[in-house]
Amino acid sequence: MPGGVNSPVRAYRAVGGTPIVITQGRGARVTDLDGREYIDYVASYGPLILGHAPQSVVEAITNTACRGTSFGMPTEAETTLARMIIEAVRSIEMVRFVTSGTEATMSAIRLARAATGRSKVIKFTGCYHGHSDGLLVEAGSGATTFGIPSTPGVPPPVVRETLSLPYNDLTAVRWAFETHPTEIACIIVEPIAGNMGCILPEPGYLQGLRALCDQYGAILIFDEVMTGFRVAYGGAQALYHVRPDLTCLGKVIGGGLPCGAYGGRADLMRMVAPQGPVYQAGTLSGNPLAMAAGIATLTALQQPGVYDQLEQTAAQLVSGLEQAARTAGVPVLCTHVGSMACCFFTPGSVRNYEDALRCDTKSFAAFFGHMLDQGVVLPPSQFETWFVSTAHDRDCIRATLDAAAQAFDAIAHLARN
Numbered sequence: 001m002p003g004g005v006n007s008p009v010r011a012y013r014a015v016g017g018t019p020i021v022i023t024q025g026r027g028a029r030v031t032d033l034d035g036r037e038y039i040d041y042v043a044s045y046g047p048l049i050l051g052h053a054p055q056s057v058v059e060a061i062t063n064t065a066c067r068g069t070s071f072g073m074p075t076e077a078e079t080t081l082a083r084m085i086i087e088a089v090r091s092i093e094m095v096r097f098v099t100s101g102t103e104a105t106m107s108a109i110r111l112a113r114a115a116t117g118r119s120k121v122i123k124f125t126g127c128y129h130g131h132s133d134g135l136l137v138e139a140g141s142g143a144t145t146f147g148i149p150s151t152p153g154v155p156p157p158v159v160r161e162t163l164s165l166p167y168n169d170l171t172a173v174r175w176a177f178e179t180h181p182t183e184i185a186c187i188i189v190e191p192i193a194g195n196m197g198c199i200l201p202e203p204g205y206l207q208g209l210r211a212l213c214d215q216y217g218a219i220l221i222f223d224e225v226m227t228g229f230r231v232a233y234g235g236a237q238a239l240y241h242v243r244p245d246l247t248c249l250g251k252v253i254g255g256g257l258p259c260g261a262y263g264g265r266a267d268l269m270r271m272v273a274p275q276g277p278v279y280q281a282g283t284l285s286g287n288p289l290a291m292a293a294g295i296a297t298l299t300a301l302q303q304p305g306v307y308d309q310l311e312q313t314a315a316q317l318v319s320g321l322e323q324a325a326r327t328a329g330v331p332v333l334c335t336h337v338g339s340m341a342c343c344f345f346t347p348g349s350v351r352n353y354e355d356a357l358r359c360d361t362k363s364f365a366a367f368f369g370h371m372l373d374q375g376v377v378l379p380p381s382q383f384e385t386w387f388v389s390t391a392h393d394r395d396c397i398r399a400t401l402d403a404a405a406q407a408f409d410a411i412a413h414l415a416r417n
């Protein structure tokens with residue numbers, strides 16, 4: 001396997017060393033091949049909001065598997081999970097399941113282009129929406145240059161219709177619309193950016209994107225693959241009271257199995273084949289196992305107080321990290337929203353990708369290594385988000401903060417000598 005992994009971030013290129021290989025997960029912890037246990041903040045990059053192998057999810061998968069794993073024909077479970085999502089996310093009137101976040105965003109953009117008859121797409125630098133060709137673009141210089149490929153294998157014409165603008169900057173978006181008033185099909189945005197570390201939208205930012213899309217007749221797509229059911233049962237759009245036209249989901253709705261979805265305004269979704277002309281398909285879309293895991297997960301998340309508990313856990317973690325860093329004299333900025341958190345190694349503020357790039361990634365790498373040595377595994381990059389689950393109890397947070405105090409001390413000591 002290239003790099004020994006099936007997704008690049010797992011290879012530890014940003015932090016060095018050899019990745020641990022996991023044999024099992026239970027609750028907030030994972031165990032590696034050497035039998036070492038770690039408190040886990042990777043959480044499969046988001047899906048495991050209930051921790052590893054929650055009983056209700058495992059039972060749902062097991063009971064479903066005994067009756068067959070995939071049929072290529074409709075099942076009741078697809079309708080059940082679709083109804084749960086439509087009831088949870090007010091802007092979603094119809095939904096289509098796919099098997100990854102990449103498929104969800106790729107399909108939503110195709111739909112937006114079909115619905116508007118336009119081809120240009122605005123995304124934001126540092127936001128990640130999966131690896132479909134049209135979204136693998138380098139940021140142009142400011143708001144003037146359309147996308148150039150960020151990877152070999154993507155022909156320049158494919159990304160020429162994609163404009164990557166700074167996050168949290170409405171002026172750049174306004175300029176783009178003024179320059180191309182009738183050509184922009186959609187804006188796709190992570191309402192809370194989780195792929196350049198965790199960066200919150202500034203007050204009015206999402207509302208501003210909504211207003212500009214209304215003014216110029218473009219579709220507003222919220223990529224909630226990471227934030228959907230993670231920061232609130234209704235997603236980030238419920239927290240910020242902004243109604244997108246289309247929403248992309250993934251991760252949590254599959255409860256740890258391959259699942260994505262896109263949905264939104266019925267007049268748009270009715271354009272999707274076979275009801276409409278916009279083609280999109282998938283062998284394992286809505287597969288019974290992912291549906292069962294998703295239903296069990298969302299059912300657990302409907303319990304009163306779950307999101308308050310998750311928010312409190314993340315808040316305790318972040319305030320403890322800030323305290324430990326301050327005591328050691330290591331400049332960090334921590335952010336959190338719902339059960340997403342991040343620790344930027346920087347003395348400054350972080351409102352976009354340019355700011356995030358100023359972080360001291362060497363210190364992050366050292367911190368990562370010290371934490372791993374003490375039995376805490378973090379996402380192996382400064383530009384990832386940490387995830388807490390309902391299984392992260394007080395003991396987990398206390399142990400994590402004890403490890404962090406030592407890790408910050410070690411970094412500060414290194415910096416002094």
Ligand code: KE4
Nearest residue numbers: 007045100101102128129130195223225226
């Ligand atoms: P997948 O195709 O990986 O299921 O989803 C792509 C995607 C789309 N939108 C958002 C907001 C996402 O965060 C993601 C995937 N997130 C990364 C974590 N940074 C997945 C980890 C990985 O690539 O291995």
